[in-house]
Amino acid sequence: MATIDGTRCSACGVCAEERCPVDAVVLEGAVYTVKLERCIGCGVCAIACPTGAISLARRPEAERDEPPRTLMRWGLARAACRNAHPAPPPPPPAGPESPASG
Ligand code: SF4
Numbered sequence: 734m735a736t737i738d739g740t741r742c743s744a745c746g747v748c749a750e751e752r753c754p755v756d757a758v759v760l761e762g763a764v765y766t767v768k769l770e771r772c773i774g775c776g777v778c779a780i781a782c783p784t785g786a787i788s789l790a791r792r793p794e795a796e797r798d799e800p801p802r803t804l805m806r807w808g809l810a811r812a813a814c815r816n817a818h819p820a821p822p823p824p825p826p827a828g829p830e831s832p833a834s835g
């Protein structure tokens with residue numbers, strides 16, 4: 734599972750908006766955090782993080798699931814996880830840009 738060191742995070746959003754395949758990284762206020770119940774520990778965010786703010790750790794034995802043995806079972810498990818822990822709603826669209834001056 735991934736954790737974010739808030740003192741090193743530059744809040745670029747790469748992990749949350751471009752990398753995490755299960756929407757486990759969320760913006761809470763101005764801080765990115767990992768929803769551990771959603772994180773599958775793939776490590777993609779840690780590789781992509783430009784500031785090295787993300788580290789990975791093994792889950793405690795009692796919290797580990799048996800990994801899916803086929804792609805179909807993986808897809809079903811992912812869907813079940815998403816249903817159990819829905820991603821937060823996307824931010825509202827930005828308003829119309831102000832006309833360029835000059
Ligand atoms: S380790 Fe994978 S699943 Fe967990 S937060 Fe990072 S990208 Fe998402």
Ligand code: SF4
Nearest residue numbers: 742743745746748782
């Ligand atoms: S990729 Fe790294 S620096 Fe960017 S928001 Fe995620 S944890 Fe923070």
